[in-house]
Amino acid sequence: MLAVRNLTKWYPHHTAVDDVSFLVQEGETLVLLGTSGCGKTTTLKMINRLIEPTSGLIELNGTDIRRQPAHELRRSIGYVIQETGLFPHYTIAQNIAVVPQLLGWEAVRIRRRTDELLAMLHLPETSLRQYPDQLSGGQRQRVGLARALAADPPVVLMDEPLGALDPVTRAGIRREFRQLDALRRKTIVMVTHDVQEAFELGDRICLMDQGRIQQIGTPKELLLRPANNFVRRFFDDQRLTLQLQTVTLQDLLPLLATDDTKPPPTHLLPIETTLADALRATTEGPPAFVQSANGVVSLSGRKLLNAFGQWLQQPSF
Numbered sequence: 001m002l003a004v005r006n007l008t009k010w011y012p013h014h015t016a017v018d019d020v021s022f023l024v025q026e027g028e029t030l031v032l033l034g035t036s037g038c039g040k041t042t043t044l045k046m047i048n049r050l051i052e053p054t055s056g057l058i059e060l061n062g063t064d065i066r067r068q069p070a071h072e073l074r075r076s077i078g079y080v081i082q083e084t085g086l087f088p089h090y091t092i093a094q095n096i097a098v099v100p101q102l103l104g105w106e107a108v109r110i111r112r113r114t115d116e117l118l119a120m121l122h123l124p125e126t127s128l129r130q131y132p133d134q135l136s137g138g139q140r141q142r143v144g145l146a147r148a149l150a151a152d153p154p155v156v157l158m159d160e161p162l163g164a165l166d167p168v169t170r171a172g173i174r175r176e177f178r179q180l181d182a183l184r185r186k187t188i189v190m191v192t193h194d195v196q197e198a199f200e201l202g203d204r205i206c207l208m209d210q211g212r213i214q215q216i217g218t219p220k221e222l223l224l225r226p227a228n229n230f231v232r233r234f235f236d237d238q239r240l241t242l243q244l245q246t247v248t249l250q251d252l253l254p255l256l257a258t259d260d261t262k263p264p265p266t267h268l269l270p271i272e273t274t275l276a277d278a279l280r281a282t283t284e285g286p287p288a289f290v291q292s293a294n295g296v297v298s299l300s301g302r303k304l305l306n307a308f309g310q311w312l313q314q315p316s317f
């Protein structure tokens with residue numbers, strides 16, 4: 001577990017991070033979200049000691065991170081940044097091998113791990129002999145992630161990892177990242193200013209403004225129970241899209257009538273399907289259903305939107 005306690009960073013005439021505290025559990029992704037200059041990157045860089053805090057404490061599995069030399073700490077924490085930080089004069093294979101080599105791994109082990117990472121991140125074998133500028137932006141970003149994961153660190157920090165990519169590539173890689181088992185097991189702190197990205201990748205979001213945490217919670221909590229006006233306004237532009245991505249069939253189930261039909265099991269949508277995905281399923285595929293405690297519910301766009309309308313009227317909302 002990663003514990004950040006009362007972290008503060010002062011620069012002359014300016015407080016970049018102001019009394020920030022949070023916990024990140026093993027296997028959890030916490031997204032630091034906020035407008036430019038709110039202190040996200042400074043917070044992240046204090047976790048791997050690229051920046052030293054003015055005050056406060058960071059503990060990794062109960063141990064103060066300052067008890068270890070900074071360069072050793074950094075070998076146990078993966079770090080992915082926007083411009084990938086790949087060494088331009090190293091081949092892709094050499095770039096991926098940087099940390100394993102520092103850790104003294106044998107060549108055979110490095111090779112085996114590199115092959116695993118290539119397969120996992122859908123990178124061609126031929127890329128190993130290429131240099132970063134010979135790859136596409138999306139491929140470079142995958143190599144950046146491969147390098148961060150090479151020595152299988154328990155903690156990974158990501159600073160705008162997809163920031164340099166176009167929106168389509170970005171959405172595709174985001175989907176891939178979400179499905180990677182290797183990432184699901186990691187404790188991840190990710191910086192972004194992209195609300196969509198935060199909602200898709202974050203188990204919890206820490207929304208910051210002017211160095212301070214405005215709210216920390218699940219995407220649903222921030223959207224539906226904003227702690228203050230700043231949080232409410234922050235999501236205003238994209239509120240409907242975010243609601244469609246956040247509300248699940250489970251939320252709507254009490255508002256959907258069951259029917260007598262028995263669907264083939266292949267057409268059953270999991271209960272945690274988001275409203276956006278369920279709507280897509282009703283327009284693109286064969287008739288879709290969901291199982292409730294009382295029976296089976298057939299889904300149509302109109303039925304889903306009606307239930308959503310009622311759900312928004314609920315007092316708890």
Ligand SMILES: Nc1ncnc2c1ncn2[C@@H]1O[C@H](COP(=O)(O)OP(=O)(O)OP(=O)(O)O)[C@@H](O)[C@H]1O
Nearest residue numbers: 011014015016035036037038039040041042043193
């Ligand atoms: N070395 C420094 N000296 C003085 N002020 C700094 C320094 N580094 C950062 N700051 C200031 O601290 C504040 C927080 O910076 P930080 O880079 O953490 O913001 P951010 O939320 O990551 O922004 P962005 O999304 O634009 O990268 C900003 O106002 C920035 O100007």
